Amino acid sequence: MASSRRQYPFHLIEPKWQQAWDAQQTFRAWNPGEVLADGHPFAKRHGLSGKVTATQLPKKFYILDMFPYPSGAGLHVGHPEGYTATDILARYRRACGFNVLHPMGWDSFGLPAEQYAVKTGQHPRKTTEANIANFTRQIKSLGFSYDWSREVATTDVTYFKWTQWIFLKLYNSWFNPETNRAEPIETLEYPKELRLISDWNQLIYESAPGEILSKEQENDFKKEFQEDWNRNREKLRREFRDSKRLAYVSEAPVNWCPELGTVLANEEVIDGKSEVGGFPVIRKPMRQWMLRITAYAEKLLADLDTIDWSDSLKEMQRNWIGRSEGAEVDFQIADCQLPIADSKIRVFTTRPDTLFGATYMVLAPEHRLVDVITTEEQLSAVENYCEHTARKSDLERTELAKEKTGVWTGAYAINPVNGEKIPIWIADYVLASYGTGAIMAVPAHDERDFEFAKKFSLPIIQVVQPPDAKTDWQGFCENGTSVNSGFLDGLPTAEAKKKITAWLEEKALGQKTINYKLRDWLFSRQRYWGEPFPIVWKVGPDGESYHEALPESALPVLPPTLEDYKPTASGEPPLARAKEWLNEVPGAVRETNTMPQWAGSCWYYLRYLDAKNAGTFVGKDAEHYWMKSGGDKPGVDLYVGGTEHAVLHLFYARFWHKVLFDLDLVSTAEPFFKLVNQGLILGEDGQKMSKSRGNVVNPDDILKEFGADAFRLYEMFMGPLEMSKPWSTKGVEGVYRFLGRVWRLFVDEKSETAFEQAETTAETQSRGELLDLILLDGAITDAAATPAQLKALHACIKKVTEDLDGMRFNTAISAMMVFINEAMTWQNKPVTVLKPFLQLLAPFAPHLAEELWARLHSTFGQIAPSLSYAPWPKFDPAQLIESEIELPVQVNGKFRDTIKVPVDADNTTIEVAAKASEKVQTFLSGKTVKKVIIVPKRMVNLIVG
RNA sequence: GCCGGUGUGGCGAAAUGGCAGACGCACAGGACUUAAAAUCCUGGGACCUUAAACAGUCGUGUGGGUUCGAGUCCCACCACCGGCACCA
Known part of the structure; x- marks a missing residue:
């Protein structure tokens, strides 16, 4: 395939800059309280050094991708679409002076690794680690500006320890309807008969009102009461308490798949069959952990009004809540x-x-x-x-x-x-x-x-009269007027x-x-590869078993080592096979269910804020700076991901966040301020990409042939981010050619030929140095730019800046193409025009931009400042002002000609000029002009009759 | 059935109510080349006229409407995509 000549040596440029960014930790984001690395470009840009406080740091901008499940199949072309969009914006915001947080991680618990383990006996952790390594390689090869020091994986012990910790918070909280928020379970008030013996006088009074007891009688009462308490009340209190927790146990019918020997989530059941394998699924009541998300129905609904999400997405969530x-x-x-x-x-x-x-x-x-x-x-x-x-x-x-x-x-x-x-x-x-x-x-x-x-x-029986008398009342379900309804007769529906x-x-x-349609969240799975619950079961004096939370000090609860990952024959989860692990806690048996995959993704955006913190799930200062005090918007400034998570993930995460907010553990009521769904990338045939259709495009192949910059650029050039659109490898070639033209605008052609010849004979190791053979084009000088050149540049700055703010990447790219098409005709190429252009290009094609940026500076004897932190070019409207403009002339609303007039021409001048046009005159002859409509600087319309 | 989104050249698409099709792909012609690739230049919605061009007519899913002027705003409908679906 890769037989044609390379447009430019991206195969050398891209690894070179990826390594440079890595080595300099260019994209490292700094938390309040951290000590800035000496000479880090961020520190230089903002004139900071040493330990920084939240007030010293510039405004934050938190730009987040939905982290992927690292599947064995590797990245597909859909992943980098959103990742490229966010990366472009992250780089843009950095250039604008923000402290940008742009992290990546892995949603690594999940069924495929477990099923592979069932088949092969290979521990899911091994599979998962290999898949993460592959995903990391692929994602890094695209040159995204992630702060990898904050990488998290939900399967890491240091991560899921805190997932379990948050579960304990849920378990140990209840929703107080009076304060309308979650509170620690300790604030729960028990019904009278279950109150603690805190006030004997009150108790005595309640059981024997009006009587005065002797000391002896009182002691007898206390003894008797205490015994009775010990027999019954502790259990009743516990049952009451357990019935109020945000995490509780219930007998719920679940989707049991006998063939797979596991319970499936609703979303894993399609048309009554398992998504994997297509086996029948039956409903079966089982003891399940539930999360009381219904308590938050009203808040989850109302707070949709406070966040910047698409209407369709909000509507889906509203429907899901179904108030x-x-x-x-x-x-x-x-x-x-x-x-x-x-x-x-x-x-x-x-x-x-x-x-x-x-x-x-x-x-x-x-x-x-x-x-x-x-x-x-x-x-x-x-x-x-x-x-x-x-x-x-x-x-x-x-x-x-x-x-x-x-x-x-x-x-x-x-x-x-x-x-x-x-x-x-x-x-x-x-x-x-x-x-x-x-x-x-x-x-x-x-x-x-x-x-x-x-x-x-x-x-x-008719009881509503439709407003339109012609409408049949039978089956009429809308609003009307009450009839045959006694005292309601004649009232419109709302009043009735x-x-x-x-x-x-x-x-x-x-x-x-x-x-509400919303149901509580079924939170347990009969799986191996998930977070074990920090819960044990004990048996009470009455022989009935009850659950109890482990203390925080017992975290993390690690899953046991198993030989066999299948559920037991009796349908118990695989963890039940680990007899030793099961009975590790004296006098108790461990919970054998695990948490669903959604658990880890409910809070990963918080862990990124302070990923290494061993003392808490996220440090207070870091959380406060990144989520609230440090920027213009509360929470994540921009969250980009697929619609497939429109309800479940985004709903569950909002729920957890609200609980954490109520418990004073985070400082905003909503986690994601702005959310954008990227559209699906379809196969070249316009169909959904799938292995069975054979229309899957592998990013590795595209990267190899066209490079990361071309791949990134193409994914953005295809069309608006939120639309679904079909893939076209020919289209990649188009933007690849554009990058080639950018390259040729800058480099000397002869030197490149020399480079190419040298490359074919060179040893692999020394090929990087061969890049030095390529020289800048001699037409690039520090001469002053012409007005036309400045106009081209500033038109481009304006368009690209506006389009980045509006996330219109495709039109921003076309503006840069327009610039390059014009610049290719220039005899003289002023450095003062080319440098800002590279800055505009940098977010989209960072490797190529860095390479040319460095060359421009070194050729003119300067040390290149970091392109990633160079201040974004300012648009100067003065450069676009013209003395003359072209106006379209219409006759009776139809376009007939254009005229050239001075930009500040008055209406009379314009009218005269319009009527003077030869083409216009042919439409005016024999008619009178009845009306002249002039829209300043836009058009002229002559109405004739 | 309900909710949301989208309909513009051969294709991906672009157009604060003001020159429809920017930019790109594919295609055609030309330059360079022994040749090809690459590159550079030129062309292009349809129809009609024409040797060619100019000019003209039509044209943004369909049918109406508002407006000097509609791809854009309003009403009705059709098609496709996505979500929900006996939620009382």
Whole structure:
């Protein structure tokens, strides 16, 4: 493939500068309190030395990439798209004088390494390390300006120790609805009967009000109470406490894949089958760790308004949270002999105004009361139905959505507004997990209820009149006016909702409620290659087991060494195989689940701030400087990554961050101020890149043939960052040619020929020195620039600067192409024009720019200041001002000609000039000019009739 | 079904309501070369006229509208991509 002649010796230039940046730690970012390296270009630029304080440091700019999972397949061309965009901006911001934090790391826990371990017995750490090494090589070969001293990997013990530590924080916190924030579990108030024995007098008074006890009686009471306490209350207190923690245990149905012998996350299940292997997945209840993310639903929703994310992304998160306002209403079960708690069915509805139209009720098949209310005659039918639906997966339930199914329980409920007896059905179109798991069915004004009612011939009563009389009221689900609704009649929907809700509250039949689709986060996986929980299980005096957190001093909890990484035959996680490890803590057994891959990525952006800190997850000063006090924007200034993480990662990370914020461990409510999703890069055929399609492009191949600068430039030139766009290797050649033209603008052609000849015969080792054979073009001088040259330069500065601010990389590159196309025609090339141009090019093609920058300086006997920290060129508008401008002339709105007029010409002059144009005259002849529209400096339009 | 995004030459794309197609790819012609590659120069939306050009007409998914003027703003629709999907 690489047969054609190189445009320029990138194969020597790129490694040369990558090594130089590495050796000088050019891109090292400095924290407050750190001692700057002597002579570091950052120190020179900002006139700093020695130990720096937060106030001495310039403004921070935190620019972050979503760190990759280091897969065995290596980098694909999609990764460098976002990485290049952020790198360009990082370099640009450095030139603008910011203290830029631009780190990289590895989301290295994950299933592939584990599955490889199951197959081969190779420890996942080995696979992971090899993959990280390969990713590092590939990423470094692209010349990104990462501060590698801050590299983190979620699988590093020094990292996941703090992931476990944060888990302990979650475990040891509860969400206080009164203060509306997470608090240490110690602030939890227990119900009266569970309070600690802190005040005997109070206790004695409460158990025997009005009595005065003798000393003896009091002692007896204390003894008895203490014994009773020891028997029961400690356990009850613990259960109460555990039920409030942000990390808690529940029995939840999970996606169990018998074939793989593991539980899968929802996102790993596609169409009811495992993403890997395509094996069937069934629902199975298992003991699981959950995180109480639902407590943060409102904050996660409200704070979206404070961050600069795309509307579509915010919308996805809003949908995920699924907030809906409505009311809960209690329906009395008719002819009911049950205890009070069981005698009512509570429903959630967003349309309480339609209550008069409720003609039946539906319970989810899993609803608690199904067994209780079903009548003798209906028993077998109901049992049958429940059993049938239980066997269906979620997918089957929705797939069969077109055809509603259900069965009558034989029972009735009383509609609280009109006392009507309405039948209670069960149907799987009602989900147990949303709302109360029961609904009031209003078939006239709900599509699903309407369908169901038609199928089972249930009554349909109109209670909403559509605003347009022609609209059919049957199945009308929007807002209208209440009818057939007693005291609501005539009210528009919004008001009817308010009135009925107030009425229900007054009668204690219901209340206004807010419901969320969001569920708590299932946080445990039955895997080996994840963070072990810092949790042990103990057995209480009653023989029941309970969980307990390990102390911070027990961190990190390391995973055991195993021979076999498969889950046990009984379906227990692989960690259960390590008998010794399991029983390491005296009197306790370790938790054998591990955390999901999302755990590590929930806080890595914080670890970067202070990656080496052994004493805490992130130092306070570093956190405060980078996240809050040091810059214009709170949190990460710019976060770039793919849409595939639009909900999960970005949602989970926001949640953790908010908990840490509540616990006073971070200083902002949101982690990522601005977020941009880069678009997908498709294959050359316009299809998604995939091995099976055979359209995958390997960056290594492109780099080898065209170099890193061309690769970077092409990825940015393809189109707007956020769009999906197809790859074109021909397109790479185009920008590669552009870089070649830049090179030829600067170098002497004869010397390059000499270099090429020398290179073919040279030893490999000495090839780097051969670069010295290449000389600068003699036309480059320190002569003054012409106005035309300055105009070309400043037009370019303006466009590139504006486009970088707006992240329009493709048009910035085209502006540089325009400059080069013009500069190629110059006989004299003033150094004062070429230097600023190289600065503009530097963020995009840093290796080539550095090389030429160094040559320009050395040729003119100067020592080159670091290009990476050279102040960004200033645009001078004076250089673009012209004495004459071209104006388009339209006749009746159609373009006919252009005229040249002085830039400050008045309207009369312009009108005369426009009418004088020959081409225009042909359209004016025989007609009168009725109106002249002149937009200063833009155009002229003559209206004729 | 709902939500979001995108529709512009052969292709990737560009255009604060003001000369549509900058820049690049591919293509064609020319220069250089023994030749090729590389490089440099030139051309190019469609149609119609023409020896050629000039001029002209049409042209930004479709149909309307606002405006002196619309790729851009408004209304309705179509297609493709992404997300959600019985959430009461």
